[in-house]
Each structure stands twice: as C-alpha cells, then as structure tokens.
Amino acid sequence: MKNGTFTCGLDAALFVLGGKWKPLILFHLAHETRRYGELRRAVGNVSDKVLIQQLKELEADGMIHRVDFGEIPPKVEYSLTAFGRTLGKALLPLCKWGTKYSTKVDAIMVRRKDHGHPRAA
Amino acid sequence: MKNGTFTCGLDAALFVLGGKWKPLILFHLAHETRRYGELRRAVGNVSDKVLIQQLKELEADGMIHRVDFGEIPPKVEYSLTAFGRTLGKALLPLCKWGTKYSTKVDAIMVRRKDHGHPRAA
C-alpha cells in the first residue's frame, strides 16, 4: 500500500486492526461497556502503556468511545461506536474459524515452538 | 495467550495470519495458483527475504502448497491447500468491510499521517 489506496479491502481492515491487542479489545468491548481496569484484566497480560496506546488509536480512528467521568477516584468507560460494531461483526467469521480449527492451530503453535519459529507466542 | 489456549478464536486466527503480507498472500492465491515471480509482483513491494519467509511459514502451517518443478530456469508454483481456502473464506467479510468503508479508512490513514501516528503505512 503506497499512497492511500489499498490493493483490497483486506488491507484496509488490517490497517485499522494493526496492533497486537486491538482485535481482543474490540472483542471484549463488543459484549459490553467496560471500565479501564476491567478491560485490562479481561484482555490479559498487557501493560498499561500498550493498552492505553492502542485504546487511543482506536478512539482516534472512531472505533471506540471513551467517557471520562471526571471523578475522584477516576472512572473511565470504554465502549464501541456504531462504526466499531461493524468491524466487530466483520471479525466474527475469523473468530469462528479460529474456534472451529483450534485443534489445528494449537498443533501449528506447537510445531513453531519446536522449529524455533518467530511469532511463536 | 500463554500456553496453548487462546482467549477466543480470533487470537488463533490472527496467530496464523501474523505477518505483514500473509493476508495479501492468501488473497492472491485464493484466485489462482501463482509462480513465485508473479506472486511477488502481485503482492507489491515486498522483499524476497520477507516474502520467502512468510511463504515458508504458511507452508509449514499447512495453508499453502509449494511445487518445485526442479527445472532450469527454476519454476515454483504456490497455491492454497484446502485448509488455506477455509481461512481465505473467513477473511472475506473483513475484505468486504474494508471495501465498504474504504473512504473512512482512507480518512483514518490521512489523519494518522497528520498526527504522526505509528503504523501510518
């Protein structure tokens, strides 16, 4: 992708989804609005820095909505925008694929670790 | 994801799809079998090193099939396996999403460049 045109819609989607935790964030927010702390626990072992960074990008991209209640102690809620929900839906088939072939994917992961592959989680 | 279990199928799918050009590779091979050179031109400006690397991973993962004709000059063809085709299909909705909202995504890309965001391809 060079100057604003993607070779296929897939690139466009993956451009927005770029970032290790973004799909997971979308996934968890698809179910319900979450407070910052809840979201971090739901996502797993992600550092504050990275989570905040990706939340900011998703917010700037119009995928999620951030509401700061301006209270002490702080309370901030995150939720999907209408646009974000459309992306969440487009993600579902991929989610189903992963679920359906989870056994195969697990095998792939094991194989990668044996062969010392990169990206072997 | 810690030890072999994914929080949702989405993680599993993205684990397999990890790599900048893999979705694009799947996309191009979904239409037809390609020779190495054709594929590289189709994918865009990707270096040999990276393309080969990702092709090998996809092959090791059972997503694509590699046929070396053992000729001089060399001739190698790549195609999707049955398993690879299932993933290709799961990718379609995301592709459609990107196509449908291409205008919005373009706007997002422009905005990222202005703000000096990361991943602003």
Place this chain on the structure above:
DNA sequence: CTGAATCCTTTTGGATACTG
C-alpha cells in the same frame, strides 16, 4: 528465475516507577 545469507533500521511491545 527462485531463493539463501548477511547486515541494518524501524517498529513494537514490555518493565518499572511515578502522579493526580
């Protein structure tokens, strides 16, 4: 033509400590 090998830069994510 297809690919291997080497070196290098950029990008990305993580650990830790600190603040209102």
Place this chain on the structure above:
DNA sequence: CAGTATCCAAAAGGATTCAG
C-alpha cells in the same frame, strides 16, 4: 483508578549481495 514517562529488549521487516 486511570493513566504518564522513561528506558529497554526483541522482533519484524527491508536492502543488498550472492548462488544454482
């Protein structure tokens, strides 16, 4: 609780060069 700041390690990708 919800972040911010700084420093750091690793990885992923890219350029170049060489080979059968």
